[in-house]
Each structure stands twice: as C-alpha cells, then as structure tokens.
Amino acid sequence: MRICSLLPSATEVIALLGLSDELVGISHECDYPPSVRSVPIMVEPVIPPNGLASADIDQQVRQLAASGKQLYRLKDNLLRQARPDLVLSQNLCHVCAVTPDQLHDALSSLPHQPTVLTLNPSTVQDVIHDVVRIGDAAGRSAEGHRLAAQLHHRLEAVHTRIQGISHRPRVACIEWLSPLYAAGHWVPEMVQYAGGQDVLAQPGTPSRVVTWDEVFAAAPDVLVVMPCGFSVERTQTELFHLMQHTFLVDASSYFSRPGPRLIDGIELLAAILHPSNYDHIHESMACRLGPQPIH
Known part of the structure; x- marks a missing residue:
C-alpha cells in the first residue's frame, strides 16, 4: 500500500505499525521517527516555520485567514507522482495542517482516487481509537489493536504508580x-x-x-x-x-x-x-x- 500522511501524529502511528517503507509522502512537520525524514514532503507552510515570535505568527495567520488565503501549499505535482492508495489527514485544526477542502481539491485531479482517512480526536481515548482506525485502513488491523492495547496498558501503569x-x-x-x-x-x-x-x-x-x-x-x-x-x-x-x-x-x-x-x-x-x-x-x-x- 502507498501511504501519504499529512499529519505528524498519523505518521508516528504508521511507523509503529511497521509501515514506514510504505510512506510515499509526508508533511513538513513529520519528523518522528527520524527515519521518515527522507520521505518526500507534500506540504509546505506559507508562513516561515522558524524564527518568528508567537505574536508574529498569530498576526500572519489572522491576516492570511482574513484574506481567504491558505496557510499551507500542497505540492500537487508530488502528490500526483506519489500515487497514494491511502491519505491520512485531519479536520481538527485548520491552522495546524492542510484543510479538508484543500486536500479534496488536490485529490480530485488524480487519476486514481485514494482512500482518505480524516482524524478528528478530542480526547486521549479518541487518539487511541484512531490508532485502531489507522491500522484498519492500512491493512494492519491486528497490529493496530495490539498497539492500542499497549497504550492502554501504559495508562494503567501511570494510574498504578500514582494511586493513593x-x-x-x-x-x-x-x-x-x-x-x-x-x-x-x-x-x-x-x-x-x-x-x-x-x-x-x-x-x-x-x-x-x-x-x-x-x-x-x-x-x-x-x-x-x-x-x-x-x-x-x-x-x-x-x-x-x-x-x-x-x-x-x-x-x-x-x-x-x-x-x-x-x-x-x-x-x-x-x-x-x-x-x-x-x-x-x-x-x-x-x-x-x-x-x-x-x-
């Protein structure tokens, strides 16, 4: 399977599921594990990622939003070359990543329409459930359930350690x-x-x-x-x-x-x-x- 992950957290899950070699595209923020950094980057920010203070970043984000401009550039040509079967994205924060509408427009021009899994977690349990969803979508259901169980076990270990x-x-x-x-x-x-x-x-x-x-x-x-x-x-x-x-x-x-x-x-x-x-x-x-x- 050819996987394009436009979300750093999803890229981490893909790696933990043993699917790093199947990544054909990532976002500019996907930096963990380090082994994924050689994967082609499909997204770049309009605002320079480094060197700006919080207030300056906020001001530029507001200006772009007010003018109706996107905060990220999706490299359509690289996406077309990647020919993904599965694209992982999000609909939680339009400041943090490519918007669903922007992604839809880019994918609509592809000759082969990939499966798009949109993640929208709000709680820790949502996050763990998304591990299972990613595993299912990537054809690694057993591994996804196993990883989710490991994360639940670690939560229980924290509870045990601080109980009382x-x-x-x-x-x-x-x-x-x-x-x-x-x-x-x-x-x-x-x-x-x-x-x-x-x-x-x-x-x-x-x-x-x-x-x-x-x-x-x-x-x-x-x-x-x-x-x-x-x-x-x-x-x-x-x-x-x-x-x-x-x-x-x-x-x-x-x-x-x-x-x-x-x-x-x-x-x-x-x-x-x-x-x-x-x-x-x-x-x-x-x-x-x-x-x-x-x-």
Missing part, C-alpha cells in the same frame, strides 16, 4: 503565548491521568484565549508551557518572566500531536506533578524555570 496520592496539584497548561491560549482537547485529560487537575480547561473542549489575570486567579500549583509545535529551546526564547513553578515541555513530541506519544506526555506530567514517584526527567523532554532542578 493525597494531593492532586492544580495545573495550568499554556498552548500559546501571544495571545495566551489555555490548552484544550486532550491536554486536560492528560493532566487528569497524570494525577493533577486542570484549572483552565475541561477534557475534550477546544483551546481558548485566556488572560494572565485569569491564569493567576486560577491559582495553579504548576504551570506547564507547551506552545503548539514548539520545542523546549524555542519556548525558552519566548519567555521572560513566569512563576517559579513553571515547566517547559517538548510540545511537538508529547502534547501537540494526537498520537501514541501522548502517553509519554502523560508519564512526563505525572513525573512533574509527583517527582517523588519518578526518576530524573531528561532535559530534552522538560526543563524547570527556577532554582530547583527536576528530580
């Missing part, structure tokens, strides 16, 4: 810095699984604009900064002054993409919220602002 905790820290998760966004969708549920309580959002609800006054009024014990698509290093360059108990995490790997590594994110959150129950966290996954290291 007497304190569930109040957690504020920030998805964007300017304007300030509270993380929604699956992130509040991740906090719950990790033994905390999200003070800014409910599981399955969209991310929303908040103010710093609202954040501080919520009185979080822990602030986790996870700008969508940013690494730890890029997030550090955005921040000047925040509360002492602030953690910067690798959002691209563990929070922004609704794939299997959300479970890694839950394990990471559990280690942040309950450090006495976990070993040292590698600095590439998270770093703490303030005088104390992550234990």
Whole structure:
C-alpha cells in the first residue's frame, strides 16, 4: 500500500505499525521517527516555520485567514507522482495542517482516487481509537489493536504508580503565548491521568484565549508551557518572566500531536506533578524555570 500522511501524529502511528517503507509522502512537520525524514514532503507552510515570535505568527495567520488565503501549499505535482492508495489527514485544526477542502481539491485531479482517512480526536481515548482506525485502513488491523492495547496498558501503569496520592496539584497548561491560549482537547485529560487537575480547561473542549489575570486567579500549583509545535529551546526564547513553578515541555513530541506519544506526555506530567514517584526527567523532554532542578 502507498501511504501519504499529512499529519505528524498519523505518521508516528504508521511507523509503529511497521509501515514506514510504505510512506510515499509526508508533511513538513513529520519528523518522528527520524527515519521518515527522507520521505518526500507534500506540504509546505506559507508562513516561515522558524524564527518568528508567537505574536508574529498569530498576526500572519489572522491576516492570511482574513484574506481567504491558505496557510499551507500542497505540492500537487508530488502528490500526483506519489500515487497514494491511502491519505491520512485531519479536520481538527485548520491552522495546524492542510484543510479538508484543500486536500479534496488536490485529490480530485488524480487519476486514481485514494482512500482518505480524516482524524478528528478530542480526547486521549479518541487518539487511541484512531490508532485502531489507522491500522484498519492500512491493512494492519491486528497490529493496530495490539498497539492500542499497549497504550492502554501504559495508562494503567501511570494510574498504578500514582494511586493513593493525597494531593492532586492544580495545573495550568499554556498552548500559546501571544495571545495566551489555555490548552484544550486532550491536554486536560492528560493532566487528569497524570494525577493533577486542570484549572483552565475541561477534557475534550477546544483551546481558548485566556488572560494572565485569569491564569493567576486560577491559582495553579504548576504551570506547564507547551506552545503548539514548539520545542523546549524555542519556548525558552519566548519567555521572560513566569512563576517559579513553571515547566517547559517538548510540545511537538508529547502534547501537540494526537498520537501514541501522548502517553509519554502523560508519564512526563505525572513525573512533574509527583517527582517523588519518578526518576530524573531528561532535559530534552522538560526543563524547570527556577532554582530547583527536576528530580
């Protein structure tokens, strides 16, 4: 099967199902596992991906949207050459990836119409269910169910490790810095699984604009900064002054993409919220602002 994945989380699932060799196209953001980086890139952003601050990115996104222009360019010629049998896309966030309408227009000109699987997860359980859906669509149903079972097992392991905790820290998760966004969708549920309580959002609800006054009024014990698509290093360059108990995490790997590594994110959150129950966290996954290291 010839597979084109326009979604980083779906590309990760394809790799875990043992189908990396069947990838004929990916998006510019598909960077994990590293072995997929040699696959032809079918999508490129209109806005330069690096070097812009959050406020500048937001301004350019709003300007493009107001003018009716697309945020991404789909390379129709490469898509035609790839001749995909299966295309994996999403309908959750039109800022994050090619829109369904844009993809439909590009695919309509192909002589062979591929199967299109559109993913729209809002919760951790949706994400795990999508693993099964991708496995079914790619002809690897058994592997998909097996991978989903492994992810459920890891969730249970987190639950076992932190069960009996007497304190569930109040957690504020920030998805964007300017304007300030509270993380929604699956992130509040991740906090719950990790033994905390999200003070800014409910599981399955969209991310929303908040103010710093609202954040501080919520009185979080822990602030986790996870700008969508940013690494730890890029997030550090955005921040000047925040509360002492602030953690910067690798959002691209563990929070922004609704794939299997959300479970890694839950394990990471559990280690942040309950450090006495976990070993040292590698600095590439998270770093703490303030005088104390992550234990």
